[in-house]
Amino acid sequence: MTGVQRAAVLLLSLGESDAAEVLKHMEPKEVQKIGITMATMTDVSREKVQMVIDQFSAELGNTTSLGVGSDEYIKNMLEQALGKDKAGNLVDRILLGRNTTGLDALKWMDPRAVADLVRNEHPQIIAIVMSHLEPDQAAQALKLLPERTRVDVVLRIATLDGIPPNALNELNEIMERQFAGNQNLKSSNVGGVQSAANILNYMDGGQDQVILKQIGDIDNPLGTRIQDLMFVFDDLVDLDDREMQLVLREVSGERLGLALRGADNKVKEKITRNMSSRAAEILLEDMEARGPVRLSDVETAQREILAIVKRMADEGTISLGGAGEDML
Template sequence: MSGVQRAAVVLLSLGEAQAAEVLKHMGAKEVQKLGMAMASVGGVSRTTVGAVFDEFVETLAQPSALGAGADEYIRAVLTQALGEERAGSLIDRILAGRNTSGLDTLKWMEPRAISELVRNEHPQIIAIVMAHLDEDQAAEVLKCLTPRVRAEVLLRLATLDGIPPNALNELNDVMARQFAGSQNIKSSSIGGVRVAANILNFMDSGQDETILENIGQIDEALSVQIRELMFVFDNLVDLDDRTIQTVLREISPDKLALALRGADQKVRAKITTNMSQRAAEILIEDMEARGPVRLAEVEAAQKEILAEVRKMADSGTIQLSAKTEAFV
């Protein structure tokens, strides 16, 4: 059994009240993983349950120095796994975000509820909140704001260079309108151009262009920089052949045929040359046989494929090229 499955067995054996108390101390994604494991674990024998608890008790009984030097260990492991550049901002978010339970609770809320909560806050406050959300959730929140506020928030998020820890704690505790803190303390690195670009990747077609145009009126160079880091459907041509083949194994032919209706000819060629001749012929026949489709359907299919690429990149199933690495 995997670690998550063993944890699920322990929680299922504790009873509702005790399991609920344990889950209160976990993050949203941890609870989701455990919940799925608890729902899928079934038919576990008494022998297996006993073995899981024996291992659990034995682990608890062992002396542990966990926590000593944990910061250095986290930095070393993540830097080795992701590289210095990609790991940098993630490490700072982890270490500086240990006291951001208030901000983390936003991840449980509906995007519209979050937008209502921050609607009257200063754009700088909203930008910091956006930086703490998952990028797809932040994009949904952004959609609920007015066009003017969207552009200003994304502009500030893209230029967010650091936040004094005590100011971050104050925001976490009371969503304060004023920051306080010493400039001599190392700031946490959240936000930035890449985060802004990734959030725009989740916006609906047209909305992203409007935001970029509004940002361009204020800071043209920044608008260009964000645009260069965005990953759109046409950027699939930048992936190597092996990566494309791996992605195609996870995409249904129907979804692919719909997505390619609005794709550049180079993207179509990239896809078909990485399929068997027969599969490519069937795909082209399917595209030609389809009647008129709405642009919204094509864009939705493209976004689903991009989401799958993002998921595979995050899990390490595929590696993106240096040109597209900012997308991860």
């Protein structure tokens, strides 16, 4: 069972009120994933439920209370050491992102609803909004906007260098027309070249290159920097063998076989080398027996695997070394 499936089983076992208390501490994207899994889960055997509970109990037994409620501890400690005034700015920097704004409500929305909400706003406003979203959610919303707007927005995302408090306050007021939020806003570090690259990674095949080309026509060095930071399916060859094996544990054979139909031979060799000989043989046989497939299906499977890779990188399970980045 995947981590999401185990979490769904555990929450279903807790009961409504306790499960609701747990969900309150999760990010929108996590709630959506677990909610969908819970809704589609059927015929879970008693043995599987017991296995999940036993695994959870074992993991819980190895943890401590360190880190629980650490925000308040850090705040009180710094105020005692530095005084309330001096500690204020430092606390804000350490706990950046804890303040809730009207923008955060967008993370719970369907990408189509986000696109409809910002469609008539200035491209700079759209760029700031997209920078606040998860890259895949931003990519889905962005592709629903006109092509000219998409290019303009990605260009602005790549050149964002923080947002002054007054600008963020004004944007929050726009969002507050529909959502409630906190007006105690600080300068926010969003956007940048990496943010633009992350969003383009989730664009449908071909759309990312169209946007990149048009950005390159406007600002060639910037387009090159964005391209260098993008992680594409063929970059899987740069993972070391241990990391590749960890990734393969998370990917189904069916999706892997479909994704490899459009992959470079070096990637195919890298993946099959990190599988058992029997598993690699079955994979190659299935690919040969499948026959012709649609390019859009191949690209979808590749994006699904890249999403898994990026999640694992965010969790620290694996590391992704972008172009021009020092590897340790």
